[in-house]
Amino acid sequence: MTRAKQMRLPSVAVLVWLCLVTDSNVWTASGSDVTTPATSTNMTNDVQQVFTQHEVIPDVIDVAPKEFAKISYPSGVSVEGGNELRPTQVKDQPRVEWTAKPDAYYTLFMVDPDAPNRKEPKFREIGHWLVGNIPGTKVEDGDHMYAFAGSGPPNGSGLHRYVFLVYEQPAGKIDYSQAPRVSNRSRNHRVNYNHRAFVKQYGLGELVAGNFYQAQYDDYVPTLHAQLSSGTE
Ligand SMILES: *[C@@H]1O[C@H](CO)[C@@H](O)[C@H](O)[C@H]1NC(C)=O
Numbered sequence: 001m002t003r004a005k006q007m008r009l010p011s012v013a014v015l016v017w018l019c020l021v022t023d024s025n026v027w028t029a030s031g032s033d034v035t036t037p038a039t040s041t042n043m044t045n046d047v048q049q050v051f052t053q054h055e056v057i058p059d060v061i062d063v064a065p066k067e068f069a070k071i072s073y074p075s076g077v078s079v080e081g082g083n084e085l086r087p088t089q090v091k092d093q094p095r096v097e098w099t100a101k102p103d104a105y106y107t108l109f110m111v112d113p114d115a116p117n118r119k120e121p122k123f124r125e126i127g128h129w130l131v132g133n134i135p136g137t138k139v140e141d142g143d144h145m146y147a148f149a150g151s152g153p154p155n156g157s158g159l160h161r162y163v164f165l166v167y168e169q170p171a172g173k174i175d176y177s178q179a180p181r182v183s184n185r186s187r188n189h190r191v192n193y194n195h196r197a198f199v200k201q202y203g204l205g206e207l208v209a210g211n212f213y214q215a216q217y218d219d220y221v222p223t224l225h226a227q228l229s230s231g232t233e
């Protein structure tokens with residue numbers, strides 16, 4: 001609640017400025033693989049504004065994360081608060097970093113709320129990635145529940161938002177042995193995923209970091225769809 005009080009309503013000038021910043025990021029990201037972090041932004045102010053401007057609040061979360069997660073892909077691109085990236089650029093598992101307490105455990109989600117499209121999201125959400133019991137930011141050492149799957153927005157379905165969320169586990173390590181395990185060759189448990197229900201079920205705590213990009217169809221999508229249909233596990 002204090003967060004809401006602290007936030008001042010953005011002026012029209014600030015919103016216009018944010019749109020310009022977002023547009024220039026889009027241009028940079030799709031024009032080349034150069035990654036220029038948005039260094040001019042004020043993190044304290046921006047997170048709430050960017051998540052609200054793109055309606056990630058309220059579509060996916062109710063309260064803004066404390067900070068932007070730093071997310072970068074092997075292709076060289078990075079996630080910058082709603083920038084547009086191509087499925088080809090985000091096909092491999094990214095590095096995700098956030099400000100972590102050394103002894104705490106975290107759970108990381110990646111979800112797409114815009115399936116099959118943003119206008120009529122009857123499959124909201126798609127679970128793209130789920131890793132729990134991450135010690136600090138060592139994602140590789142966590143419990144990998146849903147293997148990472150890249151972006152597969154159907155042809156003609158427009159831009160989808162792909163949202164990363166990092167929650168702190170307030171009571172330390174969690175017994176996730178009953179939660180499903182999904183490989184990167186399967187859609188099991190991914191469609192109509194409800195990350196809020198999972199957060200509640202396992203008593204996850206503060207949303208410490210988050211970020212999101214947008215993507216629309218490109219010619220990598222059929223490859224991903226074939227991969228997700230190739231297994232049963
Ligand atoms: C960022 O925004 C916060 C909240 O309005 C403000 O307190 C802080 O001074 C700003 N930081 C910079 C570097 O402008």
Ligand SMILES: *[C@@H]1O[C@H](CO)[C@@H](O)[C@H](O)[C@H]1NC(C)=O
Nearest residue numbers: 154155156157217218219222
């Ligand atoms: C994608 O959709 C466009 C427009 O509807 C169509 O012209 C194109 O052939 C489609 N591409 C594929 C690979 O289906």
Ligand SMILES: *[C@@H]1O[C@H](CO)[C@@H](O)[C@H](O)[C@H]1NC(C)=O
Nearest residue numbers: 091092093147148184185227
């Ligand atoms: C799918 O998962 C397997 C096993 O972990 C891994 O070797 C492979 O690189 C993954 N494929 C993609 C496209 O991420």
